[in-house]
Amino acid sequence: MEGIVETLTDRAIAAIAHWDLPEQVPELIKYRENAVFKVRLAWGEPAALRLHRPAYHSGAALASELAFMASLRDRGLAVPQPIPARNGDLLVAFGEGPFHADLICWVDGEPLGETGTPLVSEGRDLPGIFRAVGREMALLHGAADAFQQPVGFERPAWDTAGLLGEAPFWGRFWDCPVLPAEDRAYLTALRTTLSTRLAAAAPGLDYGLIHADIVRENIFVRKGAVAFIDFDDCGFGFRLFDLATTLLRNRREPDYPLFRSALLEGYAGVRPQAQTAFAHLPLFLLLRALTYIGWAAERPDLPDNADRLRRYVADVRALAAEMTESL
Template sequence: MAVFTTVSQDEIASWLLDYDLGEVRALRGIPSGIENSNFFLTMERDGHVREYVLTIFERLTFGQLPYYLHLMAHLAGHGIRVPAPIPARDGEILRALKGKPATIVTRLPGASQLSPNAQQCAEVGDMLARMHLAGVDYARQQPNLRSLAWWQQTEPEITPFLDADQHALLRNEIAHQTAFFGSADYAALDGGPCHCDLFRDNVLFEAGDGGNFTLGGFFDFYFAGNDKWLFDLAVTVNDWCIDLPTGALDDARARALLAAYHAVRPLTDNEHAHWQDMLRAGALRFWVSRLWDFFLPREADMLQPHDPTHFERILRRRVDAAALPWI
């Protein structure tokens, strides 16, 4: 969520005349992330101050965005704690700002927990399963745009920056996933709308009494798409349940997250059989995207590209794993 497109407070005040949110009190850029321009927006109306998030989309188009925004509205309407898009006076939740698509959503309470414990992982697993089930009747369809076809398309763009060993790992893993995605077992896996990017910094927790934390919600749905639920679970475990320096899975955290998920949406024998394949797929997806962002960056204020070697380590560990945590 770097700032690629700058907006002044006067510009946003003029744009917000089409909303019924009151007066602008503050607008400040959010420095983390690398896809969209995001800002915290403070508004005052009738003496009440409320916080929102303004997003200007840098890559996604007006045609693509309704899937994400209406998914958030759908999930919020089903009791899942996610940002709810705010409509303008004409009812539209997506409008142009400085020639680009933009939207305003509610700001969730809390802060990210970057060193999660098993209890916090369990809360994430529980809500992820509830989110998957809540999305079953969501009518709009859009595939995960960062899935196999994108990995295959991106491979020749990033291979000039890799050494021979890295290139071999990339080539072999894409071949493995191509075969897996084409299998009958893969086709039989359950799926639906998925977050596809549920990292620690995309979840908020509220601090409570006695040092306890309550899950505040999931946000940043702009990589979401229809995919296999096991893939979404693997992406989540690959971030929430690992030792960051090494990429090794933490057994207690992984089992806590998986057990909490399973208690809401029971996992199947077929999902168990392909758990390693999906953990590898989740690692490959983010290794490819981080290589792409690192070596082929865009200009942006406050841009902070992630180190691609982190997911290279995770992928190597998942390929070599003899046993993996499960329920």
């Protein structure tokens, strides 16, 4: 890892030369799909430099993400603001990759929580926070509907094909060689069942640009207000997908029913037309859980990959049973 950090830091130093920043050594704070560095702007404020993983998104898709974020920010949404490079572009290409980088304003606050760790409730109004998340999500969807997509706008889609087709964006969840044959057969049959159900429900569902990854780590809380970060996976999808993403990793919280009600109440307060679609949330919780299997299946080098996949399959089986019971 030490060698990787050194290589990424050298790459970050090359990237920041495209902005008018003071001389500095960027501080690596996150390395997953992207490498995220903390840097200082000329006036001393922090900012986040993102080095994008090669071949994950095209240059056009990355520029589209930044255009979408800038539009949301202009409409008053609490999202990171892209900072233009010296040449005025929001995205820079550099090096022999070429590699892509962007610079965005720092977002104040603390993450709502960390996946796998119980939420901290002391000193926090968690139902109030989830209500604020629902409201902000609804405002985001409204602003997305008003967004004028520039020529060449390119983002992935979590439509029926993107979720259950032959090549889902986050991987073929039913076709993972690490899983036992029994699990692969189960997931193959489940895919067929869900394809039928989603096809029946889809015509009546709200669809458009979504964040697609509003998980605890991407929800920043400050004095009861919330902000969304990390639009790396934003794209076209069912709006229920965003709600299901937020709910999925909170299902084991003792107060989950309260959090779920608060989230939906906050959302419906802005977009009341969505309430009839909430009946399909069990389906979308299951669809979102399947994406984690596909994601892990395409990353066999993860050190805990086998254990991770076992947990994900167990979650899917439980959610499938719950969905059947709710029908």
